[in-house]
Amino acid sequence: MLISRRAGAPGARPRQRLLSRTVGAVLIAIVVTGCASPPPSPAASVATSAPSADLGPSANPSATMGAASPDPHPFPDPAAVFSPTEPPIDLTVTPEAGNTVTALIPAAGGEMSATGADGTVYTLTIPDKALLTDTQISMTPVASVKGLPTGGEVTHAVQLAPDGLHLDDFATLTITPKVAIPIGQQITFGYEAAGAGMFLALPVVKDPRIQLRILHFSGYAVTKGQLADLGPVRQRLGGDAEARLNSQIAELFARERVLEQSGQDPSAATFEDLRSLLDEFQKKVVDVRLAAAGQSCANARLAIESLLNLSKQRQLIFGGEGVDLPISLFTTESHVCTQEEYELCRDDHIVWRMLTVIFGYEHRRQFLGRPDDAEWAFEKNLATKCLTFEVRLESKASVKQGTIRAVSEVSSKVFIALDPESLRVAGHSSLVNTYFKVTAAVSGGCTIKSTRGGSDLKVVDLSFDFTPGTKSNDPGTLKDIVLTYLPAETTESGSISCPGAPTQPFSTLNWSAMFLGAHASERKPPDNNYVTKDWKVKQAAKMGTKEWDLAPGSGITEQGTFELYHEPR
Helix, strand or coil: CEEEECCCCCCCCCCCCCCCCCCCCCCCCCCCCCCCCCCCCCCCCECCCCCCCCCCCCCCHHHHCCCCCCCCCCCCCHHHHHCCCCCCCCCEEEECCCCCEEEEECCCCEEEEEECCCCCEEEEEECCCCCCCCEEEEEEEEEEEECCCCCCCCEEEEEEECCCCEEEEEEEEEEECCCCCCHHHEEEEEEECCCEEEEECEECCCCCCEEEEEEECCEEEEEECCHHHHHHHHHHCCCCHHHHHHHHHHHHHHHHHHHHHHCCCCCCHHHHHHHHHHHHHHHHHHHHHHHCHHHCHHHHHHHHHHHHHHHHHHHHHHCCCCEEEEHHHHHHHHHHHHHHHHHHHHHHCCCCCHHHHHHHHHHHHHHHCCCCCCCHHHHHHHHHHHCEEEEEEEEEEEEEECCEEEEEEEEEEEEEEEECCCCEEEEEEEEEEEEEEEECCCCCCCEEEEECCCEEEEEEEEEEEEECCCCCCCCCEEEEEEEEEEECCCCCEEEEECCCCCCEEECCCCHHHHHHHHHHHHEECCCCEEEECCCEECCCCEEEEEEEEEEEECCEEEEEEEEEEECCC
């Protein structure tokens, strides 16, 4: 089955000027740790149309690029994409120490900025639906970049993290140096990880500011140089065929940007050459990745990202292009990725990523209009088998007021698991009152009777605070456990009996009242559930321990322990 998203294809108007416009695309790449491999591969068909009024290349682009001589190398250059004879360009990048800005960007989008030591301002704008979930993002200005094939005397760069994060729609990075760089001398580029595989970055054509469109996180920069000087090293711009293709598209947009700002008209010939290059890329790269999609989660994600990236590039260049996205491709990806996450969860107690995976797939299915897809049961079943735990509580509370002292102890073991409907890890069990005793100074033969009384303990939700991995094979690190719970009121009671008089109830505080006094700061509106954090955590069957010894005042003390055990099925 195919999902179609098509826009009307405008007729060919080859002599009009290039306008880079972003046509809404169905980009639904899943974000969970890095990406690097594909799922099964029903054929994906990408529709074609006549060149859009948005684009048009130049017959002699080098003529407007400053003092450099005309580029003698062909453009576009298929050989540079598919059969390079030289290795990619690796850069030496030095980040600015202690100058990282971090922000939590919601799935609805947001904006953040960082300022380099030289006064350059980097502003990252992320639109709605580019992120699948709320994501911690950081920006680190770069102190120096060495090894550039051209330019390099004036360079402004910033590192975006988490490295390798893929977006469902273009984010915009605006670079504002204190000293402007002439448009004809701006070379926008990027690099992977710590400087590997330099590639050209896609500029926004219709804006005099330095703005880059980005679909994945890595390093991005601008340097002062001559674009035509990159011709001899074009085959080295990008660490793989996809990056080299994207570099040539970015070069086309950079050429057009100069023409746009100088009021010149483009030539249509380059665009037909570029269309042929995209068609060849689909056959040689994308279709191969689609065929290998079912072999691993990394393959599946790579296939989807490649197909969607190709679609996005066609839309930017030709305007009205559409894309047919095979549902079976997404189904395969979700199957193989969830299976791999389950095995990591079951065998290595890496539980913290599964919820992110499931939330991402749920978001995508809702976006595709398939919330009740029967095949979704496969992922939910594995997630439930992974996310099963036992929470243990031991608590002793006491109060002393005058000559009266009450001591109450409770214990509970709660089995919790993922609820496939609410996608919460929850459960409830008995809260057993294992000990209760009231003592007081009495006379005249009077005696005090203490009666135990338990209740229930409800675990409302369990979640994990973790640092995502920086590479596809890095599971990340568990930082903390967040347990939301609510104990029902316990029912202990006391009575006093004296000779010749009826037995009278004895007013005293129960465990619930003492526990509330000690943990009032943990109650959160609107439901007044308790939320406990700051666990001692480890990647093992016994995942965490939380201990406390509290004395909130009014004669109350309370000591206790939570333990969390992972019990996958």
